[in-house]
Amino acid sequence: MNRSTFITTTAALVCAGLLAGGAAAKDVAGSKDHPLVGRYTGSEIIDYKSEAFNEHRFIIAPVDFKTDGEAFTDGNSIKVEGKITDIRYNAPKDRSSLEIIHNYEESLKSKGFETVFSCANDTCVKDKSSPYRMSFAAGDGQINYRYGDGVRYLLAKASKPEGDTYAAVFLGDNKTGPLVHVIVADVKPMQSGQIAFVDAGAMAKSISASGHVALYGIQFDFDKADIKPESRPTLDEIAKFLKANSEVALVVTGHTDGKGGFDYNVDLSKRRAQAVAADLAQHYGISASRLTPFGAGMSAPIASNDDDAGRAKNRRVELVKR
Known part of the structure; x- marks a missing residue:
């Protein structure tokens, strides 16, 4: 292995190593990482929700908030149905959102994901709106101040025989530390035939x-x-x-x-x-x-x-x- 290859491989392993599973002491009760996405080392889960079947819209293009408001359409998003896992993390205060998003990119790529869309700050919006409005796309409108110093977004997709997986990572920058919001949809059909017909x-x-x-x-x-x-x-x-x-x-x-x-x-x-x-x-x-x-x-x-x-x-x- 030549020196250039060694450095590249080592860097990839370091990035992947910074994203690992495992609960932190301050995670909210009953929460856990998504097994395909993991967490940035040192992060703590502050909110967690998992639904066996629901739908979610993922942003796939810059959003025109001036025209569309917080309404996300087929032009700027896709609707996916399946198991929805929604996790918010407080990331370490001494880590930049750029470093964190690069770690997610490297880790997801190593697991067979391909990037569908990614953006940062002004590249996330079409108009002159402040990028903090991307907090509404993440369902973080009530804590949009966590996006006040900048936002980064990544949507990746892994295609598998048993069903596709979409993983979105929102990163809000703030003096209180980066907020990482992970939303994952494991695409699967609804369990139907569960309601009896009444004649x-x-x-x-x-x-x-x-x-x-x-x-x-x-x-x-x-x-x-x-x-x-x-x-x-x-x-x-x-x-x-x-x-x-x-x-x-x-x-x-x-x-x-x-x-x-x-x-x-x-x-x-x-x-x-x-x-x-x-x-x-x-x-x-x-x-x-x-x-x-x-x-x-x-x-x-x-x-x-x-x-x-x-x-x-x-x-x-x-x-x-x-």
Whole structure:
């Protein structure tokens, strides 16, 4: 091995060695590094969240905050579904964000990742906006001061037979020390078929016995009140029940999980309930006077909101006998 090769190889090993797994004494309880990404040596986890299945938008181009605000579109980002791991670290105060991002680049490359997009400061934005607004892309809007002295961003992708992995690293510069925000999406299909189909007969039995029935077959796009086409079989059964029981009037109640703001979820659940009532009136001729839309938001959970399984149970439409 010649001297040049030795120096290059040694430098790569040093960079990779500065990114390693292993918990620090001050990590938040229950947290851990993503096995493919690791952490910069000496960093401590200050926030951690892992979801078995959700979606996330990753920035793939400079953002035009003047035009788009904090709305990230198909022009500047991609939406990925799968297992989402979200980790924030406080990095050592005596290390620069440039050194840290280079370590992540070297480490990810050694594990088969390819860079999709990277930027620093002004190259992260299209307009004259301050780069600190990239904190909103990281979900760090409430602590955007951590990006006040500069920002660096890296998105890398590893393609594997079992599914792709996207790893994003945001680095905020501040006098309090670098903030490292790692967001990883392990792409995989949703575990489907987990919600039982409720037909008109089962609706009648549940409403007769308890005064209400919970339905999971009515699906909506993420953060929207648009009814998805796969909801039609359940809507058909609601219409059958209502036509067979012409004396019954219902409160159509929308429920959300515990993620997001309270008022936002109340409004979202009400709009979803209104969409269901409107669909029943428009497509099946059900009198609007028999249907009262109501948004309960996150106020009536039937399971814990601390995990995906519980949140899935809480996202529902209930028919309540008036």
